[in-house]
Amino acid sequence: MRTAYGVETVRAAERELMARLPEGVLMQRAAAGLAVACGRLMGRVYGRRVVLLVGSGDNGGDALYAGARLARRGAGVTAVLLAPERTHAGGLAALRGAGGTVISGSSSGSSGAEVAIRRADLVVDGIVGIGGRGGLRADALPLAEAVREARVAVVAVDLPSGVDADSGEVNGEALRADLTVTFGTHKPGLLIDPAREYAGTVRLVDIGLGEVLPEPAELEALQHADVARLLPVPGVESDKYRRGVVGIAAGSARYPGAAVLAVAGALRGGAGAVRYVGPAADAVIARFPEVLVSDQGPHKAGRVQAWVVGPGAGEDAATVAEVLGADVPVLIDADGLRLADREAVRRRGAPTLMTPHAGEAAALLGVARAEVEGARLSAVRELAARYGATVLLKGSTTLVADPAGGAVRVNATGTGWLATAGSGDVLSGLGGSLLAAGLTALDAGSVGAYLHGLAGRLASEGAPVGAQDVAEGVGRAWRNVRGV
Ligand SMILES: NC(=O)C1=CN([C@@H]2O[C@H](COP(=O)(O)OP(=O)(O)OC[C@H]3O[C@@H](n4cnc5c(N)ncnc54)[C@H](O)[C@@H]3O)[C@@H](O)[C@H]2O)[C@@H](O)CC1
Numbered sequence: 010m011r012t013a014y015g016v017e018t019v020r021a022a023e024r025e026l027m028a029r030l031p032e033g034v035l036m037q038r039a040a041a042g043l044a045v046a047c048g049r050l051m052g053r054v055y056g057r058r059v060v061l062l063v064g065s066g067d068n069g070g071d072a073l074y075a076g077a078r079l080a081r082r083g084a085g086v087t088a089v090l091l092a093p094e095r096t097h098a099g100g101l102a103a104l105r106g107a108g109g110t111v112i113s114g115s116s117s118g119s120s121g122a123e124v125a126i127r128r129a130d131l132v133v134d135g136i137v138g139i140g141g142r143g144g145l146r147a148d149a150l151p152l153a154e155a156v157r158e159a160r161v162a163v164v165a166v167d168l169p170s171g172v173d174a175d176s177g178e179v180n181g182e183a184l185r186a187d188l189t190v191t192f193g194t195h196k197p198g199l200l201i202d203p204a205r206e207y208a209g210t211v212r213l214v215d216i217g218l219g220e221v222l223p224e225p226a227e228l229e230a231l232q233h234a235d236v237a238r239l240l241p242v243p244g245v246e247s248d249k250y251r252r253g254v255v256g257i258a259a260g261s262a263r264y265p266g267a268a269v270l271a272v273a274g275a276l277r278g279g280a281g282a283v284r285y286v287g288p289a290a291d292a293v294i295a296r297f298p299e300v301l302v303s304d305q306g307p308h309k310a311g312r313v314q315a316w317v318v319g320p321g322a323g324e325d326a327a328t329v330a331e332v333l334g335a336d337v338p339v340l341i342d343a344d345g346l347r348l349a350d351r352e353a354v355r356r357r358g359a360p361t362l363m364t365p366h367a368g369e370a371a372a373l374l375g376v377a378r379a380e381v382e383g384a385r386l387s388a389v390r391e392l393a394a395r396y397g398a399t400v401l402l403k404g405s406t407t408l409v410a411d412p413a414g415g416a417v418r419v420n421a422t423g424t425g426w427l428a429t430a431g432s433g434d435v436l437s438g439l440g441g442s443l444l445a446a447g448l449t450a451l452d453a454g455s456v457g458a459y460l461h462g463l464a465g466r467l468a469s470e471g472a473p474v475g476a477q478d479v480a481e482g483v484g485r486a487w488r489n490v491r492g493v
């Protein structure tokens with residue numbers, strides 16, 4: 010499991026660790042890891058030109074100590090100080106002692122600093138780290154512009170400057186990095202868009218923080234091994250009922266395809282049987298003869314261990330209400346989200362998993378879509394709290410939050426190619442199937458998103474795919490995860 014912690018927790022852990030260690034040890038560990046990563050990115054160190062952008066805090070200190078290490082190995086290192094009078098004194102002395110050059114970023118205007126950036130092989134962004142508030146400040150903007158124009162490689166120290174460490178929000182300008190070298194633990198902002206996109210590749214340097222960080226983390230990202238452990242794999246005692254039966258209440262005369270795609274996802278999620286109820290039974294059975302179909306409504310469909318309701322449902326509020334009354338886990342997607350009564354969701358005894366995309370989440374919260382996209386973490390937490398349900402917010406970094414709090418799960422296996430009509434329907438069936446197979450709502454959502462994202466990647470391999478291709482890719486994703 011990859012975990013991420015917010016600023017307050019990181020600072021508390023650093024204090025605890027620092028109390029046990031000689032002064033400056035943590036920063037030296039950070040700087041050593043940073044210098045190695047810079048060296049690897051440049052291929053060689055000797056003769057390379059490195060520019061350090063140095064802010065007023067310890068983030069700048071890390072950059073300076075790393076710069077000193079690179080200078081000792083023969084790099085030409087220039088530090089651009091954004092706040093000369095408040096620069097980390099020890100780091101500055103170390104850089105000077107190693108033969109580095111120091112210029113002032115604020116007073117030199119467009120001259121020295123920008124020329125140095127244009128000539129650089131590498132820029133190290135040590136403007137601001139976890140102490141940052143808001144986007145880049147005015148004095149850093151010309152430097153950021155010069156970096157962009159020079160198209161020079163950028164290594165961010167701990168975080169790309171200007172992004173919010175705790176939330177992944179970007180309020181103003183931020184500096185894009187090719188590589189972010191982060192210390193002690195990932196920060197939520199490195200795993201959640203839009204900030205994640207600014208970070209480039211993220212490398213974690215161990216500074217010993219792991220032993221003092223609390224449980225649970227603020228954010229978790231499942232890895233292959235975690236998903237492999239959670240996948241419902243049949244054993245000798247299994248039969249189709251014990252594996253779980255998932256009911257799909259989806260589709261309408263207008264949108265029969267949504268039913269077919271949700272069923273396609275459900276058949277690949279590990280349940281032993283799929284029941285379908287709704288007006289698209291003919292389309293479903295024509296494509297998937299193994300499905301048990303009915304047009305009699307959910308309560309007459311026979312026993313299921315979980316329901317999926319909503320994809321392509323149109324205006325069928327009665328079916329949504331009926332499914333919400335069932336005492337088994339329910340996944341609500343698409344039209345179902347709009348039609349579901351909030352109090353009815355809150356009253357449910359069995360788990361509920363809601364799977365909005367940003368537009369649907371915005372409608373439920375009564376805000377603009379851009380607001381949800383810019384602040385995914387707070388949006389998913391807010392929805393989970395309001396509905397008393399587990400919420401999976403779809404998008405480039407899909408988030409899954411439980412109403413009781415605890416670590417929010419983030420999934421990054423997806424690809425932009427998944428942004429294709431009907432791929433969300435596949436995810437709803439897949440998630441419902443995992444619920445029927447016995448996974449918790451948090452696990453079903455995050456394992457579903459993981460498999461779905463990987464399926465999209467494997468099916469696409471860099472070319473456009475349709476939702477059916479994604480569904481067909483789910484088997485490959487299972488095998489990839491299980492290593493079989
Ligand atoms: N505390 C520790 O034990 C360790 C800290 N480390 C480094 O220290 C950093 C945190 O250092 P600090 O607490 O000094 O904080 P930072 O260096 O992140 O930033 C604090 C300074 O930046 C200014 N600032 C805030 N927002 C800004 C913005 N938007 N634009 C420009 N300047 C802004 C503040 O006025 C303040 O002076 C970490 O990110 C990490 O790089 C590492 O050396 C590892 C060990």
Ligand SMILES: Nc1ncnc2c1ncn2[C@@H]1O[C@H](COP(=O)(O)OP(=O)(O)O)[C@@H](O)[C@H]1O
Binds near residue numbers: 405406461
């Ligand atoms: N840029 C992106 N990167 C990765 N995954 C994405 C991106 N955009 C969308 N997706 C994924 O594609 C799926 C689209 O679902 P949804 O918006 O509900 O589509 P539809 O309603 O057409 O089925 C979701 O799983 C979502 O997470």
Ligand SMILES: [K+]
Binds near residue numbers: 068135165169
């Ligand atoms: K930084």
